[in-house]
Amino acid sequence: MLKRYAKLVISFMCMAVLCGCGGGNSQGTEDGLVAEQAVITEAEQNAAQEPGRREITEEKDGETEILVDETEQEVMAAGTSEENTIQKDEADNGVTGTLQVHFIDVGQGDSILVSQGEHHMLIDAGENDCGTKVQAYLTSQKVEHLDYIVGTHPDSDHIGGLDVVIYKFDCDRILLSSYQKDTRTYEDVLMAIREKNKQPEYPQAGEEFSLGEASVQVLAPKAGADYKEESNDYSIALKITYGENAFLFTGDCEEEAENDMLSSGLDLTADVMKAGHHGSNSSNTEGFLQAVSPKSVVISCGEANEYGHPRAEVLNNLRSMGVSVYRTDEQGTIVANSDGKEITWNTSPSDTWQAGEPKGSGADHEEVTDTTDTAEVQVEEEAVGAAIQNTQDYILNTNTKKFHYPYCSSVNQMSEKNKQLINDTSENIQAMGYEPCKKCNP
Numbered sequence: 474m475l476k477r478y479a480k481l482v483i484s485f486m487c488m489a490v491l492c493g494c495g496g497g498n499s500q501g502t503e504d505g506l507v508a509e510q511a512v513i514t515e516a517e518q519n520a521a522q523e524p525g526r527r528e529i530t531e532e533k534d535g536e537t538e539i540l541v542d543e544t545e546q547e548v549m550a551a552g553t554s555e556e557n558t559i560q561k562d563e564a565d566n567g568v569t570g571t572l573q574v575h576f577i578d579v580g581q582g583d584s585i586l587v588s589q590g591e592h593h594m595l596i597d598a599g600e601n602d603c604g605t606k607v608q609a610y611l612t613s614q615k616v617e618h619l620d621y622i623v624g625t626h627p628d629s630d631h632i633g634g635l636d637v638v639i640y641k642f643d644c645d646r647i648l649l650s651s652y653q654k655d656t657r658t659y660e661d662v663l664m665a666i667r668e669k670n671k672q673p674e675y676p677q678a679g680e681e682f683s684l685g686e687a688s689v690q691v692l693a694p695k696a697g698a699d700y701k702e703e704s705n706d707y708s709i710a711l712k713i714t715y716g717e718n719a720f721l722f723t724g725d726c727e728e729e730a731e732n733d734m735l736s737s738g739l740d741l742t743a744d745v746m747k748a749g750h751h752g753s754n755s756s757n758t759e760g761f762l763q764a765v766s767p768k769s770v771v772i773s774c775g776e777a778n779e780y781g782h783p784r785a786e787v788l789n790n791l792r793s794m795g796v797s798v799y800r801t802d803e804q805g806t807i808v809a810n811s812d813g814k815e816i817t818w819n820t821s822p823s824d825t826w827q828a829g830e831p832k833g834s835g836a837d838h839e840e841v842t843d844t845t846d847t848a849e850v851q852v853e854e855e856a857v858g859a860a861i862q863n864t865q866d867y868i869l870n871t872n873t874k875k876f877h878y879p880y881c882s883s884v885n886q887m888s889e890k891n892k893q894l895i896n897d898t899s900e901n902i903q904a905m906g907y908e909p910c911k912k913c914n915p
């Protein structure tokens with residue numbers, strides 16, 4: 474009886490694929506043989522997503538008979554797992570709208586808007602001076618409310634502009650990396666979150682949630698991962714699946730985090746991948762690229778950036794894999810549009826294959842990359858902090874002689890006649906006899 478059940482499930486699978494609802498490779502025109510291969514591919518993918526069912530994958534190349542000859546438990550497991558696949562595919566193919574992914578040009582940094590109907594997610598917001606640019610872009614896209622704001626990791630080229638976005642937009646959930654950093658930029662983000670009475674969440678690999686009709690899976694960071702002080706490796710990595718299409722965003726994850734994703738058993742395949750760490754060669758390792766096997770890669774980096782992103786060896790690997798490459802440094806903001814089957818772009822792929830050139834000593838690529846990711850980032854962060862202080866807006870209370878950041882809650886309670894906007898350094902304002910607010914600590 475169980476044998477017949479398993480056979481029924483498998484025939485149903487074949488029918489489903491022949492009817493064109495099997496997803497993936499089936500376009501409805503293949504003959505029976507190809508359709509059967511498609512079934513096996515589906516089962517294989519399914520098993521890969523579910524580590525507990527690996528033993529069944531081992532039998533994948535066998536015919537129907539082999540599955541039927543397995544123990545009762547295995548047959549049950551195979552039946553259940555395949556039924557799940559069918560249900561999942563029906564749901565996936567049932568998407569009715571579109572998914573737009575906007576790789577916003579923020580120079581050297583990341584900022585990605587993912588929109589599915591009225592549901593929006595922002596992943597990072599570029600450097601400190603990009604907050605208003607990202608805000609303007611979201612407004613131009615009629616975004617008023619964000620379902621999710623994601624700060625992949627606490628480096629300033631990712632979370633710098635996030636405080637502005639958090640202040641300016643209503644938001645349901647704020648996701649941050651579990652790794653915290655003792656910088657002014659990071660503090661600004663935490664303060665914005667507090668001001669909006671929100672609690673950040675720290676997602677871990679394996680968690681899932683939805684964005685309208687799209688499903689979002691967290692691929693990194695791995696629970697309990699210890700990457701020492703390598704903030705990049707703690708990046709939140711997300712795979713967003715819409716119908717038959719998938720997009721992968723790994724922040725600045727480098728080799729170690731990529732290896733952890735590879736060994737996690739999670740399905741990494743995606744049609745579109747945002748190059749890790751702006752196309753650095755400390756990320757985008759060959760094994761990882763092979764596992765993702767993207768058709769297109771988007772590199773978010775600044776024109777003539779000092780880190781030499783993207784690196785030649787990454788571009789070479791992508792080129793030899795036949796991947797279409799899109800680059801914000803050459804093409805500005807890049808938009809991909811998925812209807813659940815096909816992905817269209819607002820521009821043609823780049824064909825320059827032009828690698829970046831690291832500034833400074835630059836002789837040894839590895840060395841430059843290493844310093845970039847540790848000491849130099851720290852120095853850069855301080856420099857950015859100093860630059861921000863030079864151009865910061867503050868609110869003076871001409872009555873109490875205190876001054877605040879514009880978002881400080883005390884500003885709302887201040888009477889209009891005592892309020893004065895000033896653009897100056899904190900030092901200069903203090904030299905004018907004003908005292909910094911204890912709450913927002915300007």
Ligand SMILES: [Zn+2]
Binds near residue numbers: 583628630631725750
């Ligand atoms: Zn970065």
Ligand SMILES: [Zn+2]
Binds near residue numbers: 626628704705
């Ligand atoms: Zn980083």
